[in-house]
Amino acid sequence: MTLPETMKFVDLPTFGAADVMTFATGPLPTPKAGEILVKVQAAGINRPDVAQRQGAYPAPKDASPVLGLEIAGEVVALGEGVSEFEIGNHICALANGGGYAEYCVVPAGQALPFPNGYDAVKAAALPETFFTVWANLFQMAGLTEGESVLIHGGSSGIGTTAIQLAKAFGAEVYTTAGSKEKCEACEKLGAKRAINYREEDFADVIKAETGGKGVDVILDMIGASYFEKNLSLLAKDGCLSMIAFLGGNIADKVDLRPIMVKRLTVTGSTMRPRTADEKRAIRDELVAEVWPLLEAGEIGPVIHDIIDFDQVADGHRLMESSSHIGKIVMRVS
Structure with a gap:
C-alpha cells in the first residue's frame, strides 16, 4: 500500500473558542514499536477535546498535540513488534491524541476490532466512553x-x-x-x-x-x-x-x-495519563466482556449527530451546548 507523504488535520494555533481551530497539512506520522498507523474514517468529539481546545487539558509530552481521542478506520502500517493486527484490519481505538486527522498513530494495545455489523461511524462512538x-x-x-x-x-x-x-x-x-x-x-x-x-x-x-x-x-x-x-x-x-x-x-x-x-x-481517575499497560488491560476486558454484548445488539452507542470533517467547529459548539443526547461523531474520510 502506497501512503501519501502528507495529511490534512485540525490545527490548534491558539487556545480559545471553537473558531480557533483551523485545517492544516503536515507529514504523515510514523508508527513506533508497538504502534499502528490508521487511516481515519471517523472520529468522536468529546468533552476532553473541548477542554484541550480551551487550554484546560494539555496533551501529555509524548502524545500528539492534535485534538482527538477516539477514532475508527483501517490499519495501513504496523510498527515493530505488532502482531495482533494486520494491514487492512478495521479497528476503533482510544488515541492518546491526533484523532482529528486523516491518519493517526495509536498504540496497538488501545485498538479493538469493529464489532460485527459495525461501520466506522458507529465504531468511532465506542472507545472513549x-x-x-x-x-x-x-x-x-x-x-x-x-x-x-x-x-x-x-x-x-x-x-x-x-x-x-x-x-x-x-x-x-x-x-x-x-x-x-x-x-x-x-x-x-x-x-x-x-x-x-x-x-x-x-x-x-x-x-x-x-x-x-x-x-x-x-x-x-x-x-x-x-x-x-x-x-x-x-x-x-x-x-x-x-x-x-x-x-x-x-x-x-x-x-x-x-x-x-x-x-x-x-x-x-482520568484516562489520558494511564499507562499503556493499564489501557491494554481495559481493552482486553472490553473485548472479552462487552464486545459480545455489542455484537448481540444488547447494548450500543447512542449517536446524536454525525458531522463532516469541515464541520468540526460546529461539533464543538454542539458539545458545549449540552443539548445533545449521546455521542457526536465526525466523518473524516
Missing part, C-alpha cells in the same frame, strides 16, 4: 450484579454508555438529566428512574426510591456542587467514582463524616 465507564464504574468502583448505581449526566456519551452497561450487568440504575426528553431517553436505555435535576431534588428522589438506604455506587462528572449530596446518598460501603468537575473542583465546607460512618470509598 467505554474505556472510561469500564475503568471507573466496574474496575475501580466494583459495580456488580444486584447493586444500585446513580449515574449523573445520564444523557451524555458517558451517561448513555454507563446506563446500558450497568443495566446489562444486572445493576439497578438511577440517573440525572436536564430535561424531560433527556430523562425519557435515559429510561428507554434502562434507567429505573431518571431525575430531571432542573425540576426535582435528586437527593430526595433517590432517598424515596431506595427507602432511605441510598445507592451502592455513584458515577459523577459534576464534582464540587454535588459532592456533599453524593456522600449522603451512598449506602454503607458505597463508592463515589468521580470522572470530571463540570460543577467545580473545590468543595468548601463539606461534612466528611459520612465517609467514616458509612465506610465509603471516594475515588476517581
Whole structure:
C-alpha cells in the first residue's frame, strides 16, 4: 500500500473558542514499536477535546498535540513488534491524541476490532466512553450484579454508555438529566428512574426510591456542587467514582463524616495519563466482556449527530451546548 507523504488535520494555533481551530497539512506520522498507523474514517468529539481546545487539558509530552481521542478506520502500517493486527484490519481505538486527522498513530494495545455489523461511524462512538465507564464504574468502583448505581449526566456519551452497561450487568440504575426528553431517553436505555435535576431534588428522589438506604455506587462528572449530596446518598460501603468537575473542583465546607460512618470509598481517575499497560488491560476486558454484548445488539452507542470533517467547529459548539443526547461523531474520510 502506497501512503501519501502528507495529511490534512485540525490545527490548534491558539487556545480559545471553537473558531480557533483551523485545517492544516503536515507529514504523515510514523508508527513506533508497538504502534499502528490508521487511516481515519471517523472520529468522536468529546468533552476532553473541548477542554484541550480551551487550554484546560494539555496533551501529555509524548502524545500528539492534535485534538482527538477516539477514532475508527483501517490499519495501513504496523510498527515493530505488532502482531495482533494486520494491514487492512478495521479497528476503533482510544488515541492518546491526533484523532482529528486523516491518519493517526495509536498504540496497538488501545485498538479493538469493529464489532460485527459495525461501520466506522458507529465504531468511532465506542472507545472513549467505554474505556472510561469500564475503568471507573466496574474496575475501580466494583459495580456488580444486584447493586444500585446513580449515574449523573445520564444523557451524555458517558451517561448513555454507563446506563446500558450497568443495566446489562444486572445493576439497578438511577440517573440525572436536564430535561424531560433527556430523562425519557435515559429510561428507554434502562434507567429505573431518571431525575430531571432542573425540576426535582435528586437527593430526595433517590432517598424515596431506595427507602432511605441510598445507592451502592455513584458515577459523577459534576464534582464540587454535588459532592456533599453524593456522600449522603451512598449506602454503607458505597463508592463515589468521580470522572470530571463540570460543577467545580473545590468543595468548601463539606461534612466528611459520612465517609467514616458509612465506610465509603471516594475515588476517581482520568484516562489520558494511564499507562499503556493499564489501557491494554481495559481493552482486553472490553473485548472479552462487552464486545459480545455489542455484537448481540444488547447494548450500543447512542449517536446524536454525525458531522463532516469541515464541520468540526460546529461539533464543538454542539458539545458545549449540552443539548445533545449521546455521542457526536465526525466523518473524516
